Each structure stands twice: as structure tokens, then as C-alpha cells.
Amino acid sequence: MxxxxxxxxxxxxxxxxxxxxxxxxxxxxxxxxxxxxxxxxxxxxxxxxxxxxxxxxxxxxxxxxxxxxxxxxxxxxxxxxxxxxxxxxxxxxxxxxxxxxxxxxxxxxxxxKPPPVPPQEHLPRWRRTLEGLRHSMSRDAEVIGHHYDVSNRFYELVLGPSMTYTCALFPTADATLEEAQDAKYDLICRKLDLQPGQRLLDVGCGWGGMVRFAAREYGVRALGVTLSLEQAEWAKAAIDREGLGDLAEVRHLDYRDVVESGFDAVSSIGLTEHIGVRNYPGYFAHLAQRLRPEGRLLNHCITRPHNRHQETGAFIDRYIFPDGELTGSGRIITAAQDAGLEVQHAENLRPHYAMTLAGWCRNLAEHWDECVAEVGEGTARVWGIYLAGSRIGFERNEIQLHHVLATKTTPAGASGYPLRHTF
Structure with missing residues (x-):
């Protein structure tokens, strides 16, 4: 018995x-x-x-x-x-x-006997591979839609008015989340040395936060591209609402399909995590080709504290970032250099991302009932444990956030970069 x-x-x-x-x-x-x-x-x-x-x-x-x-x-x-x-x-x-x-x-x-998986769960990686090559354009569009095309209203409630889903920069410990997001965009604009009338390309632009900030505060002509249709539509409406249509544009487009070149600057804020480590050479080469000689690139992405291969955990891969890959800043810098870019500066903002996530968790908790009404309790619960778990990861140095600033230095060695940083 x-x-x-x-x-x-x-x-x-x-x-x-x-x-x-x-x-x-x-x-x-x-x-x-x-x-x-x-x-x-x-x-x-x-x-x-x-x-x-x-x-x-x-x-x-x-x-x-x-x-x-x-x-x-x-x-x-x-x-x-x-x-x-x-x-x-x-x-x-x-x-x-x-x-x-x-x-x-x-x-x-x-x-x-396994019960049916929750509707929020994506296919396992081996099933996704059977249905399309990892990081092909079609598969990238599908997995980006899985995460970002949840509900613009849900993101408004969680992210706040800035609609910015990337690490903020807290000038002081008591700065608000909105102040910190503005400070992040301002730092990137200063690192890129943006000047009125210049052209900026922002790849993986999300809801157009960087595009709108750079156009409004620095007077640049900014083009943003995103694989998420809902993001693109929201960003276009925000550009019209803010009267920035003569300077800012957002397209529903894969960054690999951008054919314009001669940009003074390129910003990539939170895209590198999605493209796959093996695709770094093509990614940095493509961005370098978009720049004019002596133009600047700012790459902002989540990194690991080491450069060894490490698969993403099952929860994050199935529920949050299907096909997402992280590696260390060393791999990022190496790939940028191998693409012919001259790396001028690198910076780790790890504690700032923990503080950003704490702010998003507060927003989710404060707007819980409306979030549940918008996306369902299951999705809201998934986001609660995802945001809190990510906060812990940044606090414990299990993951980091790096800025890598590079220039398209000419064969004769002209970078356009000053003797000392000006930001």
C-alpha cells in the first residue's frame, strides 16, 4: 500500500x-x-x-x-x-x-500529468525554433509583439507618463521616476553631442521617448523605428499631440530595414537584448553604416557581470523576453570595435535600474485594479513577479546596465571627439 x-x-x-x-x-x-x-x-x-x-x-x-x-x-x-x-x-x-x-x-x-500552460506563456525555445529561425525578422517580430503588444494603457499605468521602458538615471536618490527618465534621455543626448538640425536615428525606439525628447529639447530631426505596431501607433499620436511632426518620426520597421544613412548620431536603448549575441557583428556593422564619418553611437543595454555564455531562465524566456540574450559589456565593446567603431566611453548604471524597477512596481501596485481590468489578473501577476525579480537581480549584481559610446572614426583617425568628455 x-x-x-x-x-x-x-x-x-x-x-x-x-x-x-x-x-x-x-x-x-x-x-x-x-x-x-x-x-x-x-x-x-x-x-x-x-x-x-x-x-x-x-x-x-x-x-x-x-x-x-x-x-x-x-x-x-x-x-x-x-x-x-x-x-x-x-x-x-x-x-x-x-x-x-x-x-x-x-x-x-x-x-x-502537466496541466495546460497559462495563456501568458510563450512556446518553449525548441518549439519556436521549429517554427522559424531564431532572430529571423519574422520570428523577432512575433516575440517582440508577445511582450510589447500587451496594452498601451497597461504600459501607461506601469511606466508612468514618460512611457519609457528602459533604465532611468536618478540624479538624486529622491528624484521621481519621471525626472530620472528625463535625466537619462538628457545624458544620452549629451553623450551624442546632439546639436540643433542634426539627424538622429533611434533603433528599437519603443513609444518614442528618446525621439520626442531629442526633438523637443535638442532640436534634432529624429527618426525612430520599432517592431511593435502598438508602440509605433502610440508614438505617432504622441508626436502629433506634442506638435513635433516637423522634427520627429516613428516607423513600424525592423532596424535592419533602415536604408537611410548619413545620420549624425544613432541611439540604441534597450534593443541589443533582443537581437542575439551571434548577430552583434551584423548589428553594429549596420548601425555604423547608418552614421556619417565622425558620427556617434550610444548603445544602452542590459548586460551580465561576465562574458560567458549563459542561457536565460525558463520564466523570463517563456513569459517575458522570448529569445532574449544577455552577455557582458566586454562582448558588446568587442563587437563594436570589430565593426570598425572606436569606443570612447563605457558606463555601468546597474543601481539605477534597480531603482527604476522599484518605481514600476509601485506603479503596478497603485494601479492594480485598473491593470487587472486591462490585461487580466494572470498577466498582472506575471508582471509583478517579473519586475520584482528583476529588481533583485540588479541589486545583487546578477545583471547590469551598460552605456557604450563609440564614434565612426575615419581611416585617417578623425573621430570628432574632444580631448575630454563633455557630458
Whole structure:
């Protein structure tokens, strides 16, 4: 006769140092300290099946997105405290084969049949590969749409009035998110040494924040391109609303399809993460060809603290950035140099991204009901754990954010760059 094992007993037996939170389950079992401020509650058998069939962050994310697992003691829009506690104190031990089999049988082998995945989940990478080459134009358009064509209203609520979905720059610790986003754009404009009448190309322009800022504050003629149709439509409306139509333009276009050249400057803010490391040579070569001699390129992207290959985690790959790839700033600089660009400056803004994410989490929590009404509770829950988890990653130096500034230096060595930085 098979021995029945309670869920709480199974969880507790797998913990090396005990549970840092209270855990309760639908079978009436529990584990962890009764007086804990934060608790996890597994509500049903489907949730258990998600966890058993996809151990790790993917199974937990599936159960949480479907509402089968609740995190109590924190707001679902900002579960930062719970995730920090779990990541700092959760230590699993590896059971023996016999013990693992006993737990599986005790919990019920029927739970090893995977339930349907949540609607927010993208295909696994191997399935995406069968349906199109990684980082082909068609596949890139599909995965960008998966993340960015959620709902412009949802992004307005989470990102705030700037509609800027990239790392801000906080001039002071108490600066607002909007002030920090303006400071980021201003720094990039100064690094690019933008002057009235110059031409700027912004690749992966999002909702046109950089395009509009550079046109409005620096008087440049700015062209932005994005693979997201919803972003392009929102940006065009914002340009018209702000009366910038004579200086600013946003197109629904792959950056590889930009044929104009002779730009004084190119900015790439949050695009490099999506293009694939093996495509860096073509990416930097294409951007270099868009520049006039002595023109400048500013590359702003999330990086790793090392230059080794590291696959993106299953949750991020399936739910947030399908096909996204990160590497270290060394690889970014090498690729830029190999494309014939002269790197003039590099800067790590890691702490600023943690502060940016904290601001987005606050916005999500403050506008939770409207966000849920806009995209559904499952998607809103996914965003809560994604933003909070990313904040922790930047705080712990698991990921970074680098600016790399380069010039299209001529064969004769003319870069147009001053003896010292002017920004």
C-alpha cells in the first residue's frame, strides 16, 4: 500500500534549512513558522501538478499566474519582500532516488500529468525554433509583439507618463521616476553631442521617448523605428499631440530595414537584448553604416557581470523576453570595435535600474485594479513577479546596465571627439 504524504510534509522534507515563510496547502497541511509575516498558499491540485511537472521557477510561475498559488503578506503588484526572503533563504536539498520516488508516490503520480500552460506563456525555445529561425525578422517580430503588444494603457499605468521602458538615471536618490527618465534621455543626448538640425536615428525606439525628447529639447530631426505596431501607433499620436511632426518620426520597421544613412548620431536603448549575441557583428556593422564619418553611437543595454555564455531562465524566456540574450559589456565593446567603431566611453548604471524597477512596481501596485481590468489578473501577476525579480537581480549584481559610446572614426583617425568628455 502506498504511503500518503502531505504536501506540507513533502515541502518541509526538501528544505535544507527549513522554510523562511509559512506554507499552507489545500489538503490542510502546513510547514514553516506559524508567525511568519509572509505565507504561500497552494489552493488546489492543479497548482501541485504545475509545481511537480516543472520544478523551479517555471512551475511556481505557472501556478501563480493561474491563481493556484497565492503569496500572502505582500501586494501582488510588488511581491519584492517575499521574493527577496525566498531567494535569500530558500535552500533545497537533493533527495535520494528512493526518497524522491516515495514523495512522488505519496503525493500522487497522477499529478505528473502537466496541466495546460497559462495563456501568458510563450512556446518553449525548441518549439519556436521549429517554427522559424531564431532572430529571423519574422520570428523577432512575433516575440517582440508577445511582450510589447500587451496594452498601451497597461504600459501607461506601469511606466508612468514618460512611457519609457528602459533604465532611468536618478540624479538624486529622491528624484521621481519621471525626472530620472528625463535625466537619462538628457545624458544620452549629451553623450551624442546632439546639436540643433542634426539627424538622429533611434533603433528599437519603443513609444518614442528618446525621439520626442531629442526633438523637443535638442532640436534634432529624429527618426525612430520599432517592431511593435502598438508602440509605433502610440508614438505617432504622441508626436502629433506634442506638435513635433516637423522634427520627429516613428516607423513600424525592423532596424535592419533602415536604408537611410548619413545620420549624425544613432541611439540604441534597450534593443541589443533582443537581437542575439551571434548577430552583434551584423548589428553594429549596420548601425555604423547608418552614421556619417565622425558620427556617434550610444548603445544602452542590459548586460551580465561576465562574458560567458549563459542561457536565460525558463520564466523570463517563456513569459517575458522570448529569445532574449544577455552577455557582458566586454562582448558588446568587442563587437563594436570589430565593426570598425572606436569606443570612447563605457558606463555601468546597474543601481539605477534597480531603482527604476522599484518605481514600476509601485506603479503596478497603485494601479492594480485598473491593470487587472486591462490585461487580466494572470498577466498582472506575471508582471509583478517579473519586475520584482528583476529588481533583485540588479541589486545583487546578477545583471547590469551598460552605456557604450563609440564614434565612426575615419581611416585617417578623425573621430570628432574632444580631448575630454563633455557630458
Amino acid at each position: 502506498t504511503e500518503t504524504v502531505s504536501i506540507g510534509e513533502a515541502i518541509e522534507s526538501l528544505m535544507r534549512d527549513g522554510l523562511p515563510v509559512r506554507f499552507t496547502a489545500y489538503d490542510g497541511s502546513s510547514a514553516g513558522p506559524p508567525d511568519a509575516d509572509i505565507a504561500l498558499h497552494l489552493k488546489n491540485e492543479r497548482g501541485l501538478s504545475y509545481i511537480m511537472t516543472a520544478p523551479g521557477d517555471l512551475g511556481m510561475a505557472r501556478a501563480y499566474a493561474m491563481g493556484d498559488l497565492d503569496i500572502l503578506g505582500v501586494h501582488p503588484g510588488d511581491p519584492y519582500d517575499a521574493m527577496t526572503l525566498l531567494q535569500s533563504n530558500l535552500r533545497f536539498r537533493r533527495p535520494s532516488a528512493a526518497e524522491a520516488l516515495r514523495l512522488l508516490r505519496g503525493l500522487g503520480l497522477g499529478h505528473l
